[in-house]
Amino acid sequence: MDPSHIEVRDLKLVYTTGPKQEVTAVDSVSFSIAKGETLGIVGESGCGKSSLARAFLAYTRPGARFAGGSVKVSGVDVLNFGPGEILKYRGRKAAMVPQNPLSSLTPHRTIGKHLVELIELHDAAGDKSPRAKALELLAAMELPTPEAIYDRYPHQLSGGQRQRVVIAAALVAEPELIVLDEPTTALDKTVESQVLDLVGRLQKRTNTTLIYVSHDLNVIARMCERVLVMKDGKVLEDGPTTEVFTNPRTDYARALIAAIPRLSTATRSNVKRLPSPSMLAARNLDFAYRTGSSWTPLGRLFPKRQQPNILSEISLAIPVNSTLGVVGESGSGKSTLAAIIAGLVDGNSGAIEFDGKPLSGLATQRNRDLRRRIQMIFQDPASSLNPQHTVEQIIVRPLQIFFGMTRAAARDRAAELLGELDLGPQFLGRSPRQLSGGQQQRVAIARAFAGKPDLVLCDEVTSALDVTVQASVLKAMKRLQREHGTAYLFISHDLPVVAEMSDQILVLEKGNIRDYGDTATVLSTPTSDYTKRLLAAFETASQQLANRTLKHAN
Structure with a gap:
């Protein structure tokens, strides 16, 4: 292997947080990466790992700048590239x-147009048409019905x-360097395994250098030969993955490894569910997305064929002060279920009741108090936070709208909410782009709880959090539930987290319920083969560290 493929020397990156105020995100970091090597970068939210990852693409977020050092790829410092050189470099070479796919996709363009544009830009179709190449990439990603996804x-x-x-877009030109920033955060374990296998095969075929940024140490253990451990912008440990994970030198690294969630040790530590009426109930819920437009005369004369159901005959109940965990593979309908309850989409059949009263229609048609009582925390925090607002504005606004608080009182309450999620008052003046993915998610959680809701719809709320911050966030959510009697619909592909948080678990596959019951029963004696496969997939993933330890011992 060529040790000089990538060399980082004394790299320093800072963010401007105010007039003559800067925060160092990457602090004098130096290391090298061999051609074809897989390097993992781990650390808590805000440690600088994503900022470092973007440096390999010669990119910084607005408000950030490189304050020193170099990043050389094949002997060339990419930080000195001009606009034309950067255009050629990104996509073809790197x-x-x-981390947040929704913020990387243009909302008014189809998936097919996204991929075809890249294929044509990089002349990557080969002897196929751009459309055929795009469909091939979608199929390689194990996406269901690539032709439908394309449109x-x-x-x-x-x-x-x-x-x-x-991920398919990044693979278009088969670049020699791929940086993956939390690449499997939104994926369930079965799909995660397929995607990681695919990336691994690509690397073997092309000798691609891979850099994984992740808080999932199981993924790092599986994929990476070497790992960097970061804290406060500095590299604390750098060495072979097996050595770092089995014999960490620092207390920080030891704490990270000890905090890895394991299904076998997950226990329901929340308050007991008290006998009570349902805060939310659904009966025989069906939903399918409409295709085409019925707004035009042609659309009304020639309506397109009804799409298959995303959800079919869903019935559930969430008592007050309890949590229903919803699990299933990507595309199973989990997020769609939450969106219907939140009033983000309509057109469903069946009945939904909230606090004993019918619930229907879009959120814009609901009164203010009902909107306050039902809050949602989204999977992609960057797409749900206004980029032009500060954190203070984001949290203060619902406090003023729902409770009529003065600016000063609302600001004090916003600082309290942030403190409950381990974010100090200094974050009030920052904008979302100045936060890490995990910090953005904690701000989104604080905003949701600002309204003192009775029901919170949690869509992968811990997917962007490292294991130590995840533990503190889950603890805060359980405390808030205990104090306010809040009910949670908790969507996640992380089974240990679901097991810890949930009184009941509902398992979805392709919009259908496969298992539904109390947490202990579903996890110990699942009735469907699908649930058994989900449990087996997670147990396999959680063995990655153990396997490395065993190999190291041998």
């Missing part, structure tokens, strides 16, 4: 799979499906 828009895909689309 590509990135971002859909980003908002019509699940979070996991969108993530696989951006």
Whole structure:
């Protein structure tokens, strides 16, 4: 292997947080990467790992700048590239799979148009048509019905499906360097395994250098030969993955490894569910996305064929002060279920009741108090936070709208909410782009709880959080539930998290319920083969660290 493929020397990156105020995100970091090597970068939210990852693409977020050092790829410092050189470099020589796929996809363009544009730009079709090449990439990502996905828009895909689309986009020109920033955060374990296998095969075929940024240490253990451990912008440990994970030198690394969630040790530590009426109930819920437009005369005369159901005959109940965990593979209908309850989409059949009263229609048609009582925390925090607002404005606004608080009182309450999620008051003056993915998610959680809701719809709320921050966030959510009697619909592909948070679990496959019951029963004696496969997939993933330890011992 060529040790000089990538060399980082004394790299320093800072963010401007105010007049003559800067925060160092990457602090004098130096290391090298061999051609064809897989390097993992791990650390808590805000440690600088994503900022470092973007440097390989010669990119910084607005408000950030390189304050020193170099990033050389094949002997050339990419930080000195001009606009034309950067255009040729990105995509062809280096590509990135971002953490938040929705923010990387243009909402008014179909998935097919996204991929065809890249294929034509990089002349990557070969002897195929651009459309055929795009369909081939979608099929390689194990996406269901690639032809249908090709014609859909980003908002019509699940979070996991969108993530696989951006991975496909990064693979278009088969670049020699791929940076993956939390690439499998939105994926369930079975799909994660397929995607990682695919990336691994590509690397072996092309000798691609891979850089994984992740808080999922199981993924790092599986994919990476070497790992960097970061904290406060500095590299604390750098060495072979097996050595770092089995014999960490620092207390920080030891704490990260100890915090890895394991299904076998997950226990329901929340308050007991008290006998009570349902806060939310659904009966025989069906939903399918409409295709085409009925707004035009042609659309009314020639309506398109009805699409298959995304949800079919869904019935559930969530008592007050309890949590229903919803699990299933990407595209199973989990996020669509939450969107219907939140009033983000309509057109469903069946009945939904909230606090004993019928619930229907879009959120814009509901009164203010009902909107306050039902809040949603989205999977992609970057797409749900106004980029032009500060954190203070984002949290203060619902406090003023729902409770009529003064600016000063609302600001104090916003600082309290952030503190409950381990974010200090200094974050009030920052904008979303100045936050890490995990910090953005905690701001989104604080905003949701600002309204003192009775029902919170949690769509992969911990997917962007490292294991230590995840533990503190889950603890805060359980405390808030205990204090306010809040009910949660908790969507996640992380089974240990679901097991810890949930009184009941509902398992979805292709819009159909496969298992539904109390948490202990579903996890210990599942009735469907599908649920058994989900459990087996996670147990396999959680063995990656154990396997490395065993190999190291041998």
